Amino acid sequence: MSGKYGNITYILYGIGGVVETMLFDKDLFESKYVPIEQRTPVDTLILIGNGFDIWQNLDTSYQSFEKYYEAHLEEMLERLHLKKYTKYNDDGTPAVDLKGNIITYSDVELFYGDPFKPQKLNHTFWWNFETAMDKIDDQQINYFFGRDGVKNIKKCAENAQKILKEMFRDWVATIDISEEISKYAFGDNVLFVNFNYTETLLKRFDVKAVNEFHIHGEAKDKDSIIVGHATHPEYPYEPLRLFKNKPRMEGLYYIEEFLYNSDKHIEDNYMKLQMFCGLHGVRIENIKKIYVLGLGFGDADLGYIKHLVYETQGISEDPEMFLEEVEKEYLDCLDHDGIMNINMQYAFSHRERVMKKKPISFPEYELLDEMIKPYVEDPYQHVERDVQLRLEMAGVRRRFREEQEERNKKMRREYLRMLNKRMHLGVLTPVEAFLEHDPQTPYDNSGAEWHISYHSEEDCERINRIMQSYGCKNYKLYPEIEQCIEQFKK
Numbered sequence: 001m002s003g004k005y006g007n008i009t010y011i012l013y014g015i016g017g018v019v020e021t022m023l024f025d026k027d028l029f030e031s032k033y034v035p036i037e038q039r040t041p042v043d044t045l046i047l048i049g050n051g052f053d054i055w056q057n058l059d060t061s062y063q064s065f066e067k068y069y070e071a072h073l074e075e076m077l078e079r080l081h082l083k084k085y086t087k088y089n090d091d092g093t094p095a096v097d098l099k100g101n102i103i104t105y106s107d108v109e110l111f112y113g114d115p116f117k118p119q120k121l122n123h124t125f126w127w128n129f130e131t132a133m134d135k136i137d138d139q140q141i142n143y144f145f146g147r148d149g150v151k152n153i154k155k156c157a158e159n160a161q162k163i164l165k166e167m168f169r170d171w172v173a174t175i176d177i178s179e180e181i182s183k184y185a186f187g188d189n190v191l192f193v194n195f196n197y198t199e200t201l202l203k204r205f206d207v208k209a210v211n212e213f214h215i216h217g218e219a220k221d222k223d224s225i226i227v228g229h230a231t232h233p234e235y236p237y238e239p240l241r242l243f244k245n246k247p248r249m250e251g252l253y254y255i256e257e258f259l260y261n262s263d264k265h266i267e268d269n270y271m272k273l274q275m276f277c278g279l280h281g282v283r284i285e286n287i288k289k290i291y292v293l294g295l296g297f298g299d300a301d302l303g304y305i306k307h308l309v310y311e312t313q314g315i316s317e318d319p320e321m322f323l324e325e326v327e328k329e330y331l332d333c334l335d336h337d338g339i340m341n342i343n344m345q346y347a348f349s350h351r352e353r354v355m356k357k358k359p360i361s362f363p364e365y366e367l368l369d370e371m372i373k374p375y376v377e378d379p380y381q382h383v384e385r386d387v388q389l390r391l392e393m394a395g396v397r398r399r400f401r402e403e404q405e406e407r408n409k410k411m412r413r414e415y416l417r418m419l420n421k422r423m424h425l426g427v428l429t430p431v432e433a434f435l436e437h438d439p440q441t442p443y444d445n446s447g448a449e450w451h452i453s454y455h456s457e458e459d460c461e462r463i464n465r466i467m468q469s470y471g472c473k474n475y476k477l478y479p480e481i482e483q484c485i486e487q488f489k490k
Contacts, residue, residue: 023411024272025224026418032210033279040188042282044289045308045448048194048201049301051294051455053175055481056200060175066126068171076167077106082159085110087118107159112136115144131299133164133262134229138350139360142251150247150254157258168227172197172219179203184488191280193273193304194218195295197225213276215269215304230266230300231354232259234400237343252347259350266303267404271411273304284311292452293481297463309470312448319397323390331395342395345388353389450475453484 053060077084087095087103095103105118112132113121125132145153175198182205186192192201192212197219201207217224240253277284290308295301310317320328334342351357450467454460454477467475478484 023268023407023414024275026414028224029272029275029279029415030418032213032276034210034281036281039281042189042191042277042280043287044190044291045277045284045287046186046190046192046291046293047295047304048192048196048293049295050196051296051453052481053196053198053200053294055294056177056204058175058177058198058200060196060198062126062129063123065129065168065171066123068174069126069167070120072167072170073106073163076163076170080159080162080166082107082163085118106163107156108163111141111156111160115141128296128298129164130227130229130264132229134231134259134354136255136259137355137357138252138255140351141255142248143360145251146247150251153251154254154257157254161258161262165225165227169222169225172225173222175219177203182206183490184485185490186488191277191282193276195301211280213273215273216264226264228262228264228300229259230264230303232256233263233265233267233404234260234396235403236260237347239340240344240347255350256347264300266300268407268411269304270307271408273307275411275415284308285314287312287448290448290450291484292450293484294453296455297459297466302466305466306470308448309467309472313471315471319401320394323394327387327391327394330391331398334395339395339399342392343399346392346396349389349392353393447472447474451478451484452476453478453481 050060074084084104084106087105089095097103103119105120109118109121112125112135113119114137125135141153141156142150145156177199180203184205186205186207188208188211190211192207194201194212194214195216197214197217199219201212202209214224216226219225236253236256236259238253240249240256274284277287287308290312292305297305306317309315320331323331346353348359351359450472452463452467452475454463460477460479463477
């Protein structure tokens with residue numbers, strides 16, 4: 001990997017093949033460092049979502065991106081040297097629209113829609129397209145490409161992802177923000193975690209760049225922009241690719257690989273968030289007030305909300321908390337074949353788990369269940385399907401926790417290397433190590449005070465349910481952003 005991000009990368013071998021991953025942007029984090037003698041004690045964290053930019057009359061809705069995509073698709077395909085596909089009728093003639101134009105489509109429509117009946121993606125996909133990026137019908141795609149075309153799954157997935165990412169980054173660059181004087185003033189005791197890509201805070205609210213962390217990248221640095229879902233951070237399961245004479249197995253591997261590559265890997269960002277706070281001399285658990293402005297509380301957001309609730313209240317999340325004790329014992333007793341089976345079943349059940357659809361009945365010689373039997377015995381065939389799904393998710397989650405801990409260790413090491421600090425891994429967090437010479441108020445697990453804006457009454461009810469499910473009681477909801485940040489008026 002070359003360029004700006006090439007200085008802090010590592011190679012992972014094994015479970016998911018060879019994967020090159022950027023740990024974090026060293027230059028970015030060095031730019032956020034505030035010397036101890038220049039610090040203002042930080043006690044407030046503000047999360048900025050897309051609703052904040054819309055409140056500022058910026059056209060940043062996903063509907064706007066949909067229009068941009070449709071207007072620039074052919075141009076993008078030409079730029080990426082990708083071909084268009086022609087839709088054909090049952091009699092083999094090219095299909096035409098109401099205006100008589102031949103209907104064409106790209107890998108995006110093929111992969112995210114119905115490959116047997118490719119057509120323009122509906123508005124549901126674009127309404128929150130990042131969340132929709134994991135809603136791929138893996139079994140239907142597998143069936144479409146067939147025995148001989150399984151390698152084309154990989155090519156199609158890569159092309160679809162490339163088109164969407166490049167198109168999204170180009171669209172973000174078109175968002176023009178005029179400089180205006182805001183009637184709000186945020187002090188240096190406030191840090192911002194910006195889920196948007198725009199410079200709204202800098203240009204209109206006079207927020208210092210050092211106090212703002214664009215957690216998914218920013219418009220001025222196109223390569224930093226991250227787009228995707230938050231449901232499949234696990235490495236693709238390598239054994240799926242080992243069944244060379246079983247194309248359906250290999251096809252599922254490539255789909256798993258695609259889901260991994262299109263994930264935002266938000267648990268990496270938990271560590272980055274701690275690092276960002278640490279550069280300002282504060283632990284997340286010492287934050288007293290958290291404002292959430294214009295955040296949609298979508299699937300990709302909930303991990304951050306839950307993490308901050310738990311961190312500020314001193315709660316350690318148990319990823320298997322929803323399992324019965326007997327189910328935990330079952331996972332504890334799994335041998336190699338059992339682990340293999342769990343992971344395979346997890347890959348096979350994507351359609352049922354994510355799409356909420358029944359499995360496709362493949363031709364007998366290619367039935368997925370039949371593929372498994374020669375290699376592993378189904379250890380839980382006697383239990384109910386909902387229990388099976390919970391076990392599959394918990395088993396894969398265990399594997400992911402091990403993978404993530406390795407990533408966190410490497411990130412801690414690089415972070416401390418950047419700060420010229422030394423520590424024994426596993427003893428201190430990067431923030432704790434960094435704060436050795438800058439002691440703060442002792443840890444207080446009373447929890448932060450939350451102030452959250454919402455868009456509609458439906459959103460209000462949903463946010464209430466979410467915050468209560470996380471055990472957070474100290475929060476207040478506001479129907480308008482203005483009401484939520486009233487105290488910051490000049």
